[in-house]
Amino acid sequence: MPEQATRADTGSAIRAARLDAGLTLRGLATAINVSTGTMSAIENGKVGVTVDRLNHISGALGVPAARLVRPRRAAVNTATSRPPAEGSGWRSFDDISLDSVLASAVEVFRETGYHGATMRLIATGADISVAGIYHHYPSKKHLLIKLISRAHADLGWRLNAAAADGADAAGGFSNMVEALVLFREERRALAFVMVTESYRAGVPLAGGSDPDNGDIRATLQDAAFQAVESGSFSNTEPELAVDAILTMCLAPPSWTGADQASEPAELARGYASLALSMMQYRR
Known part of the structure; x- marks a missing residue:
């Protein structure tokens, strides 16, 4: 048929x-x-x-x-944001x-x-x-809180899995940056709402008290500190560098579609490479 x-x-x-x-x-x-x-x-x-x-x-x-009526393959929906069995599953994005x-x-x-x-x-x-x-x-705020919670649940396990998938602290940090960009690209609407509207509505992000990036920043900072302690990163201001990297990865003004010349996976790898340079990675 x-x-x-x-x-x-x-x-x-x-x-x-x-x-x-x-x-x-x-x-x-x-x-x-x-x-x-x-x-x-x-x-x-x-x-x-x-x-x-x-x-x-x-x-x-x-x-x-x-072009507007072409059939598409059926997408696989996931009722919950749980990680696949394999460690590399954090790079896979089925419909949420x-x-x-x-x-x-x-x-x-x-x-x-x-x-x-x-x-x-x-x-x-x-x-x-x-x-x-x-x-x-x-209320409308309840809708927003639910969406933020779903976004954080989906991003949270990906960051943890990405970190665990690294060969060392620097590799885990690089994977986490990649996961952030992939999330931004593959979950564009949900990610946009998570980053921008939570602050404007006065709703803290799920899992953190920071109105901007919540525990996302803390998670990335912990990974950066581990890499500094192991000697993989020589940046003397890792907290400042992490803030800059988060801005680079999640800043909404960059989500207009101009960066879509690159595939999400290629774009994510490019951002990860830039992040390693910013952290002064010692190969």
């Missing part, structure tokens, strides 16, 4: 093409004369797309309509399982910011009533 594109396939393809074009959800909605909520519902596979609308979207994005409300919320928070998001807009993207959202999530 030949593969057929589903609403979710088309919505995902439209979102990917929009991000490639550097267009916001609101910008595309305005271009094709629909509401931002309707555009979000289309990208989340909750609303079908007519041929006329598909042509309008393809025209606004400057891509062939056929989010219910329809959280999936809509993460896209809306990313596009409009936490303060610009409304429960009605999130409900439209999730194809659910506003009352239905409140039945499961008491």
Whole structure:
């Protein structure tokens, strides 16, 4: 039986093409004369797309309509963020399982910011009533806290596995930097919300008291100190260097898509190499 594109396939393809074009959800909605909520519902596979609308979207994005309806292989969803059996599993990213409300919320928070998001807009993207959202999530802040928790759970085990996968302290540190960049690239919407909106909403990141990077910074610093103590790193200000590396890896302004000329794995290795240079790695 030949593969057929589903609403979710088309919505995902439209979102990917929009991000490639550097267009916001609101910008595309305005271009094709629909509401931002309707555009979000289309990208989340909750609303079908007519041929006329598909042509309008393809025209606004400057891509062939056929590119927006290509079938995709089924993704493997993971209900929890648990590490695979093999140590190298931290480099693998299957789709993370989010219910329809959280999936809509993460896209809306990313596009409009936490303060610009409304429960009605999130409900439209999730194809659910506003009352239905409140039945499961008491407030917009609860949605944000849940998303941050999921992001930290997914990133946390990857950092630990990456560190354990290194041949020595320096190798573990390098792996952790690689894991950070891979997380940023493969979990773009979730990572963006974790880094930016937690601070703006006044919600501390799960697992840490620092409003910016929480225990991510502490985890990376511990690895850096071990490498300094072992003589692998000669940087005399490892804390300052770690802050600079975190900024390099997670700074939101770099997430516009301009760095997508490189594949995530290649980009991550490049960042890891830069991080080792910043730590003055002694080979």
